Amino acid sequence: MAETPVALARWRAWRSKAVRWISGGREGFVSRYAAHLAVILLVAFALSLKGIELPRAVADLPTPTPAPYLGERARIPLADRGSLRVVTTQALVRAPVPHTTIPDRPRREVITYTVRSGDTVLGIAAKFGLQGETIVWANASLEDSPDFLMPGQILNILPVDGVYHTVQEKDTLESIAKKYKVDVSAITECEYNNLTEPYKLVLGQHLIIPGGEKPYVARYISAWKGPVPDNVERGTGLFGWPTSGYVTQRYWSQHRAIDIGAPAGTPVYAADSGFVTFAGWTKLGYGRLIVIDHRNGFITYYAHLNACYVEAGESVGKGTLIGAVGSTGRSTGPHLHFEVRYKGVQRNPFVYLPR
Numbered sequence: 001m002a003e004t005p006v007a008l009a010r011w012r013a014w015r016s017k018a019v020r021w022i023s024g025g026r027e028g029f030v031s032r033y034a035a036h037l038a039v040i041l042l043v044a045f046a047l048s049l050k051g052i053e054l055p056r057a058v059a060d061l062p063t064p065t066p067a068p069y070l071g072e073r074a075r076i077p078l079a080d081r082g083s084l085r086v087v088t089t090q091a092l093v094r095a096p097v098p099h100t101t102i103p104d105r106p107r108r109e110v111i112t113y114t115v116r117s118g119d120t121v122l123g124i125a126a127k128f129g130l131q132g133e134t135i136v137w138a139n140a141s142l143e144d145s146p147d148f149l150m151p152g153q154i155l156n157i158l159p160v161d162g163v164y165h166t167v168q169e170k171d172t173l174e175s176i177a178k179k180y181k182v183d184v185s186a187i188t189e190c191e192y193n194n195l196t197e198p199y200k201l202v203l204g205q206h207l208i209i210p211g212g213e214k215p216y217v218a219r220y221i222s223a224w225k226g227p228v229p230d231n232v233e234r235g236t237g238l239f240g241w242p243t244s245g246y247v248t249q250r251y252w253s254q255h256r257a258i259d260i261g262a263p264a265g266t267p268v269y270a271a272d273s274g275f276v277t278f279a280g281w282t283k284l285g286y287g288r289l290i291v292i293d294h295r296n297g298f299i300t301y302y303a304h305l306n307a308c309y310v311e312a313g314e315s316v317g318k319g320t321l322i323g324a325v326g327s328t329g330r331s332t333g334p335h336l337h338f339e340v341r342y343k344g345v346q347r348n349p350f351v352y353l354p355r
Contacts, residue, residue, distance in 0.1 A: 107159040108192065110138075110206070115153040118333045120249045120259070121146035124155065131161050136254045137214050138164035144217060146255045147303070147337055148285045148330040159192060163212035167205040180212030216253060218346055232315045233273035235294025239352045240318060242271045242302060243325060243336050256346035257301070257339040264306055264334040266325040270316045271300050271338075271353075279308045279322075286337065287329025290322050303337035304328050 113124060121142065125132045136142045138156040142149070156164055163180050177184045188195050192208045245262030249255055274294035282289050286303035290310065293299050306326025310316060327334045340349045 109159065110164070110192075110208070111157045113155045113157050115149050115151055115155060115332060117151045119149060119151075120332070121149065121255065122249060122252070124157075128157050130158065132252055133213065133254050134158055134161045134163075137162070137212070142254075143214070145285055145330075146249075147257075147259075149332050150330050151332055158208055160208065160210050163209040163214060165207045165209055165212075167201045167203055167207065169203060171201055173199055173201070176207065176209065180209045180214070182209055182212050186210050186212075216256070218256065226313055228275060229313075229315060232275045232295060233317055235272040235274050235296045235298055236318060237272070237296060237298070239271040239300075239340070239349075239354075240269070241353055242300075242338050243268045245325070245336070248335055251348040251350065256348075257337055258349050259335045259337055260325075261333070261335045262325045264324070264326055266334075266336075267321055268302055268305065268323040268325060268336055270318055270320045270322050271340075272298070273318045274298075274300075274316060276310050276312050276314045276316060276322075279310055279312050282329070285330035287331060288323070288326065292316065292322075297343050299341045301337070301339035301341070303339075304331045304335060306334075 113128075115124070121135050122132045125135045132146070135155065135157070136146050138158050141153065142155075158164055165176055165180070167176075173184045173187055177187060187193060187207060187209060188199060190208055190210050241260075243260055243262055243266055245260040245266065247258055248261040249259035251258055268290075270292055272292075272294050274292040276290065277293045277299075278289060278291035280288065286301070288303075288305040288308055290302040290305065290308055291299060292302075302323060304326055305323040305328065307324045308322070309324075310320075310322045316322060325334050325336050338349055340347045340352055
């Protein structure tokens with residue numbers, strides 16, 4: 001490689017001299033044969049250069065940087081590649097967990113739910129993101145009171161809050177809308193009803209009334225009809241807790257009472273002094289019930305009792321033992337259903353009970 005530039009230089013110098021000599025103006029025999037000789041020499045010299053390797057351009061390459069030492073690596077058989085196992089005990093590696101995210105989609109139909117022991121209307125409603133009123137208004141068996149819950153009972157669960165209506169004779173969209181205090185469009189535009197023009201209702205057809213509501217109907221029982229003794233104690237107006245336990249259901253629009261959960265047989269006491277107007281079994285879902293008239297406008301109800309220790313017509317003082325907690329009537333478990341009524345209107349017991 002080092003001699004190549006020198007050989008090229010000699011070749012170029014010799015060629016220049018030959019050309020000058022040939023073109024020097026000589027004529028005749030000498031110049032003609034000299035020209036032939038020059039051509040022969042040029043060819044011979046070119047052939048002699050055939051084995052010479054010409055220089056090549058060399059690209060400037062960056063100096064390689066050594067890779068950092070990563071330590072010894074475990075050899076993984078092809079059959080094990082892609083598995084979720086950790087292949088070395090020298091490190092803790094989180095295994096990938098395949099997961100497919102399924103977006104929550106709104107429910108588009110009425111489903112059913114089977115009541116279990118310990119269920120309450122509010123608890124069931126919370127499971128499905130609904131209001132307690134919707135559970136009551138979708139099930140005729142609960143319309144008089146949500147206390148009519150029983151284990152094994154099957155309930156309709158609406159996809160939205162509102163009322164579940166069964167079409168009756170002479171029903172029209174206008175009459176149904178008026179009954180539940182909504183616009184007709186709320187019914188016709190509800191995608192769950194699948195109504196198309198011209199709107200024709202069929203007897204027995206079920207309609208969801210979004211935003212609809214029903215009025216609350218209080219339950220009343222027959223009061224004491226006998227004479228009231230002159231020595232009956234009058235209530236103080238200051239109530240005490242009727243039993244010990246925990247509140248399992250609060251007072252709300254469709255449950256105008258409180259439920260106090262307690263073991264069966266837990267003592268139940270008169271919340272205030274008064275006169276027992278009812279003690280016994282009812283067909284209204286209360287099971288065994290005691291009603292006390294406090295002679296000052298207040299009346300208290302004690303329902304689902306296992307036993308009644310007093311009878312109608314008796315006078316009781318505040319704190320008198322009157323019965324035992326039970327689960328009689330329409331009930332999902334042992335508890336005391338406690339109501340306070342003032343002049344015939346159901347009131348929130350929490351307003352009158354000590355904190």
